[in-house]
Amino acid sequence: MSLSSRLPGPAVPEGTRDVLPPEWAQREHLRGRLAAEFAAWGYRGVDVPALEFADPRHPQDARAFKLIDVGGEVLALRGEFTTAIGRLVRSHFAGGPFPLRLQYGGRLWLRALTSELGRLREFAQVGVELIGVATPQADAELLALGQRALEVVGVPAVLEVGYPGFVDAVLEDAGLAPAAREALHGAIDRKSGADVDLLAARHGLEAGVTRTLHQLTDLYGGPEVLAQAGGLARGERARAAVAHLEAVAALAGEDLLFDLGASRRYGYYTGLTFRAYAPGLSQPLLGGGRYDLGGLPGAGFAVGLERLTEVAARGLPPEPEVVLALDRAGAEHARSLGLTAELAWTEDRAELLAYCRARGIRRWAQGQTLRDGEGAA
């Protein structure tokens, strides 16, 4: 009895998938276009291992696939790139020169995601990191590069900027203890006025503070949001965040959206965060932000290739026509014309014709001539 007949069930683990033509070609095309654009901006490529030492401080530790090494050490499959790039920079570029511009690409694995529309457990990303500088110019460069990268693959996108630390700073200025802040972050991030009221009652917050919290849940939209945020910023941290965002917005010079109530992972991000949305797609195509890369300021973004392929496939140039070559000379001639040539594997014309019908191949090449396959047979 063969293994497969003894073990009925799905052929691949949930959340993983085979990639078939033409998706493979579309994805590789997009990967190439993005890498070329990143390179043109000075981002040099690096690769990091897919196997890492498991570390409870890793931001994706709780969701990582774990393996046991021969020596008993626990290894983790790479669940995001930023942490690995940080390690690489500390090992190989500790002395700079900064700013250091790096790009990466590859597969990632996360255990805890359920498989559903656009959310796989094995997925591919490409991305960039701009390391060692934390100026508004650096943030604006990443926003511009993100926008441009999607533009070159034919996807018009709108960028939305957040600043998770701003919410925390406003909560701190309101005199809230860390425990109350933690709970309120979730409610504000969900824009849930009802949950804000509930928590305000539980923690005995004054009406004025509660009003500020409600304003945070409504702090999204165009550039006008920055002026509203300025009105809420009392302390130094909050004011610095707004001033930084104003400087970035002035440099960006394009129509940015803002959501200053977004506060997910506020302990991880040390500055702004951003996402790119494409019309007609209710999932972000690109996401990034600014974080602490083990003592160095870092910022970057990653693009999910599966989702991008879904959106960008329609705008890609068509693949070259495939022809059947009856001899080597015919194949070379066809290829020199920019066509794709498959070599005939038999003299049996009926078999070749049946194959061409099944594959949708219309023309045959022989020597210097290209003919209609049905006639040639």
Add this chain to the structure above:
Amino acid sequence: MTPASARGPEHLTLALPKGRILTEGAALLARAGLPLALPGPSRALRHEFPGLTVLELRNQDVPVYVDLGVADFGIVGKDVLVESGRAVFEPVDLRFAACRLSYIREVGASGPVYQVATKYPRSARAYLAAQGIPAEVVKLSGNIELAALTGLADAVVDLVQTGGTLRANGLEERDVLFHSSARLVVNRAALKLRRGRLRPLIERLRELVAEGQQENGPFGQADRRD
């Protein structure tokens, strides 16, 4: 389904659960200015209005459709939303369909709790963990009270509206996990990309809810107890 790209950029897709929320929610949204009429008696699951598509779904599916962006927004009970664990925006408490999720035992029961039956395993687990009760959660689909009465479970976590069913069955509420009511939920990208239509709608719904609250006295419907 018509692909999203085939529609105008301001087209909205609305997810509503069958039943009471569909009726009351559709009426409220119509008052807020959305061009929708109550679906008459038909077997259609999708209803088209100018610039708006309405999807009729099972309760539990509303957060899924909205989170994945198949629907831009929807209405769903907070109980279902909490249980879904989905990261959607919930900008308006619509204050109808009020109920509470409660921890319930037989009247006078005082033995240890080893099994807790519920339709809400996520909420039940979180509650038991917070209370330090090391009980096993048993997921059931309906008439949860029976689990306590038949001895299948030592306690249950279930929705309570008036408490009448509990009293009639010799059960009592020991604790309230949280109060629930209908919420407007919005997809994270849609709120930004279609804010030209969604933001005014949110404002209008807040006004309508506030007016309704005044008509229902200082505490509104959501705070009424039995």
